[in-house]
Each structure stands twice: as C-alpha cells, then as structure tokens.
Amino acid sequence: MDEQRVITVALAGQPNVGKSSVFNTLTGLNQHVGNWPGKTVEQRTGTFAYNGVTYRLVDLPGTYSLTANSLEEVIAREYIIRERPDVVAVILSAPVLERNLYLVAELLGLEAPLVVGLNMVDVAEQEGMRIEPRVLEAAMGIPVVPMTATKGLGIQELVRAVDEVAHGRTPQQPQRPEIRRDHQEVLDQLLALIGARAPEGYPAQWVALKLLEGDGEISALMSQRIPAEEWAAVSRILLEHEDAVIAVAGGRYEWVARMVRAAVVRPRAGQITLTSQLDRIATHPFWGLLVLAGILGVVFWLTYTVGAPLQEWLQVTVVGGLGQLITSALAGGPRWLTALLVDGVLGGAGTVITFLPILAIFFATLGLLEDVGYMARAAYVMDRFMHLMGMHGKSFLPLFLGFGCNVSSVVGARVIESPRARLLTVLISPLVPCTGRMAVVTFLAPLFFGRGALAVTWGLVAINLVALAVLGVVLSKTLLRGEQVAFIMEMPLYHLPNPRTIAIQVWQRVGEFLHKAGTMILLVSVLIWLLGAVPTGEIQTSLLAAIGRGLEPVGRLMGLDWRMMLALLSSFAAKENSLATLGVLFGAGDSAGSLGSVLQAAIGARAAWAFLVVQMLFVPCVATVAAMRQETRSWGWTLAGVVLLLVLSLLGGTAAYQIAGLL
C-alpha cells in the first residue's frame, strides 16, 4: 500500500528510562545528531525499516511532564502538537511506574496516537513488583509492550505495536484523565470562550486545561488569538480559579493512581521493608511512646552505671588531688590565691568538667540514635503525644529539636509559617529537657535516690513533658484558636550506624563543652567565689550570702536554703553552673570528700527532689533567652516567656516539696 511513505515516530519518556538504548537498538548507524530548530538542545533522529516501511524515529528530550517548566518540555510538546508524528512511543521505567505514568497522563491530553513501552520489567520483578501489561493496556486504552531494552527484549514487539497503530489496525480508545468534578463547570466555561480559536493541532480541551494550570506559553499564545474583551473574561475566570491547577494536576494523579491500582501487584507482606516494619512500632501512637521511654531509660541507665562512677572518681581523685597539690604548692603564698584557685576555679569549673564522662555518654547515645535514623521518629512520636494531650490540628515539630539544646528548638520554630504558632513554640520550648539540665539531674539523682534514680529521672522528664503539653494546650486554646499547623515528614531509612560519624560528633561536642567550661562557667565560678569572699572573707557574712538570704523566703517553700537558691539563679548563665555554684559553695575543691557526700550531708532527699523539679522547669539559660528575643523580636514576649517559666518552676518546686512531705 503506502510503501513509499515514511512513518514518523516520536520517542518520549522521562530521563533515565532507557530511551536511548531503544533509540540506538532501532536506528543503529542510521542516526543524525543536530539541534532542535532555534534551540541549543540536542536533537537525535534516525531511521529504521520494518515490513518494508521506512520509519523515522525522533528522540524527544527526556521530560518529567509537559508543562512549560523547562525548555525540554516545551520542545517535546511543541513537536508533538506541530509536527503531528504518526505515533508517539513513550518509554516507561517499570520500577518507577507511578512517576512515569504522569507523563502518559499528559501525553493523552495531546490526542496523539500512543504506544507504551514498559521497560525494565526484569528490575521491577526483582524488586518484588508485578505489573500486568494486559491489564494496564485495558485500563489506559492504549497498547502496552513489556520490554528489557538493555537485553534487546521486547523491542521488536514495540515496533510491531507501533506499526499496527500507524496503520490504524489497533484502534485507540484512550481513557483520559478527568478534571475534578467540581471544576468541570469552569473548564466548560473556558472551552466555550476558546471555541475554535485554538491554533491548528492544539486540542481545545488541552489548551483550556493548560490555561487553568497557569501555563505562561499557552496564555501568551491564546491572548493573541482571542479578542481583548473575551480574553478579559478568560483572565477573570483564571484569576477566580487560581487553585484550579490543583484540580487539573490532581486529576492526572487520580488517573495514575487508578492505573497503578488496576495493574500493579504490590510486594507481598513478607517483603515489606525493614524500615516500614520497624516504623509500625516506632511511630505507633502508643507503642512508639513506650519505645521512646525505653530508649531514654537505657540512656539514663548507661549514664548512671558507667558515667556516674567515673564522674565521682574524677571529682575525688583528680579535682581533689589537684586541690591538695595547689594548697601545698602555694602554702607560703597569699591565702586568697589558694582559695580562689581551689574553691573558685577547681570547685566550680573543675566540678563541671568532671561531668565529661556523663556528657560523652549522652552525646554518643544521641549521636547513635540520630545516625541510625531514630530521632525523626522520636520527634514524630512526641508530636503525636501532644495531640493525645489535646492539641489537635497543631504541630510543634521544631520543639523536639530541643532535646539537644533549647536554642535549636527556638530557632527551629522559624519553619512554622503562622506567626502565632511560631510564638507559642518559642514560649514553650524551654520546657523540653536539654542536655544541660539533664547533666544536673544525672549528678543529683543517683546521689539522693540510689537505685530509684532511674525512676526519678524518668519522672522529671515526664513532669516536663506534661507541663509542656498542658501549657501548650492552654496557650494554643487562647493564642491559636482556629489555626492549624501541619508538617509532612519523610522518615529516613534506618541504617547501621557509622562509628566515625558518631565519634566526630562526640569529639566536637566535647570540645564545645570544654570551651564553655573554660570560659562562661569559669567566669561565673570565680564571680560566685568573689561575691562569697567580700567583704569579710567569710562566706556566711559575704555579699553573696546577703543576696542568697534575700531569696530564702521563696526557697523555704521548697525546702531550699540560700545556697541552693543561688545555684538555681546561676543556672541562668548556663545550666551546668548550678553544679559549679554548688561546688564553690559546698567546697568541692577542698579535699574533705566528694561534692556528693558533702551535699548528702547538707540537704535531704526531699529538698533535692524539689530542687531538681525547679531546675528542670526553670527559666532557660541566657543563650536560649537571647534566641527567644531574636526570634520573637520582642522584649515583651521574651520577658513574658521568662516570667511564665519562673512562676511555673516555683509553683512546681513548691508542689513537689509539699507533696513529698505528705508521703
């Protein structure tokens, strides 16, 4: 019949689907490489013969869709519209069929005869995915040919299918995507306005859809062809239906999902990935919380069994030994210098440095959890917990950055779009237990509660989280009425931890901690010592004692003497300063014994418990307050946040002390 006629086939597909190997297999040496007319994008064409007919194959640029997002997409669609190839063969990669089908959904709108080459079916099968080509074919209403192009399998079948379509022997009955029903009316209105004014080859329906999608190219084209008055009507409709783009693209996704549901058999239950199996428990609203509590328990247990004895050894042997050394070395020197070095520097900053083993364990376990991919789950579970507590429709995801450091969560709140939700997150984030607070807790808890330390620590964390949730609910009911905050989280795949990454992290954080101990904490230690030495040289009659005694009336409610109150106050500079201050005031630098034994003798378990509760709920450190000011840009809100936590912590401490007295 038409042996002399050349049949043109356009080869379409997304990048990396094996389109080039189909092109090369078919055309061999009969290729021509040039540029697309007027464009700098490479154009490859070639010829092959089948059944005595010459086929001209045009390799379209690889594109994900046919919007006017990129030059490649414009080239591909303009070629199909203007050159009207006899057949468009679209190559899909079976393992990523869903993403690839979107392009088919777009191509169907162009009303060109289509043949689908379903490539890499072998890879899909290896991954446990089974695709039924015949079902897919029936669902789409266009021919589907399974292939493995790299092995040359299926290519002849593809050519045969193309040949059939080109000669009209396979009727095309494409099932096209539909726009969402509630937008059908606006589509019809547009179609009526466009009428027969679409340029030749441009299907009117496709033009109308592209206008609804806000396609710049098509808008420019049609504004030239439609009289100004009618174009104004078109523009008005488009402006009123700004979100129609979602209905159009959504219709295509709906179509893709329908095709996949029909023709793809998902991996069997046994093949579900380890990550999703683990996540069934780790992100479960109830079990997930238990897992988190269990993990925290293990971290505390490690700290108490490994870190705490090391800390005591450092305190007694190293700090105590150094103290003795300095005392004997400076025996003939001024007394104040010995006191400054032993009581101030060693007692304060030295004591804090003995926490290095405890912190190293914290850093290592946090690093490990982060590296295996668990921390994202922890944040998600905590977010669900807030929902359980009554904060429906809100998300405070950035809060849970604060497990490491409250500054992170305050700054992290930036990702929240709504200003009021952001403010709320900033105000309550200091209630997330940070490492600084936990260092104080891990020191005092085993001292006073022995084997019960684990339960006490758990209880303290729980009190903070409940306080966080209650405050959050109260504030969100007042500040955030009617506002929703949503996040979508991709859970990273679980993987084996990399010891090197964790070691580097621990090393960096230990370095930062030592830096802080050598600067801020040292300074506060010396200051505390100085205030405790002036004017008389006796601490009981010092300026510091006078300040401390001024705080005693408040402290009495919580069973805390003036030294404990000063320890709290100094934690404003940095949480670890509580320990430095206790070290200075209770003479940790002296060789009499460990700070622990001195403290045990000086304060009871009930006061220690109240102290810990206040410490956990107390005003955040100065770095966090500075971050709060920076993020809220308001001294008023910053002050409000500080006062809120001050009141909350004092109430909490009083309640803890008084209730413990009843037991």
Next chain:
Amino acid sequence: MLFELLDLLRQGGAQTYAALARQLDISEALLEGMLADLERMGYLRQVGGGCAGHCHGCTMAGTCAIGAGGRIWALTEKGARAAS
C-alpha cells in the same frame, strides 16, 4: 487527588509519608511526586534539613534531632488558603 492531600493536611499535625500514602491509597513514590509538584506550584515548601550553626552557647550546638536525612514539608500561605 491533590485536593485530597491538602485536605488531609488541613487536619493539622505532623504526618508521615507512610500515613498519608495509606490514607490516599497510593504508594509513597507517587506521594513524593505529588509533594514535589505542590512545591513547584507554591503550595508546599521544604523546611527540613537541620538547624546546625544556630545553636551558639550550648554544648549541643549543631545537634539536630530531626536532621538525619528525612525531608520535612510545610504548607505555604497559599497552601494553607487552598487547604481551607
């Protein structure tokens, strides 16, 4: 399908890919495509990726509890309007 996705986000709170894909009865791969499209259209933005570098003055500076590779998305103002 995209309206349905926005509708799920309207309920607020944090949602995982897995939970959203299950509710829409689609695969996570397709969901990812939809998220990328919604971002291109200006309805979503990616906010994940850590807070390193902001945490001066803290021993845990550089720590980011949710930084380990997972992407996090939030509605933009336009997205919030469309969702409601």
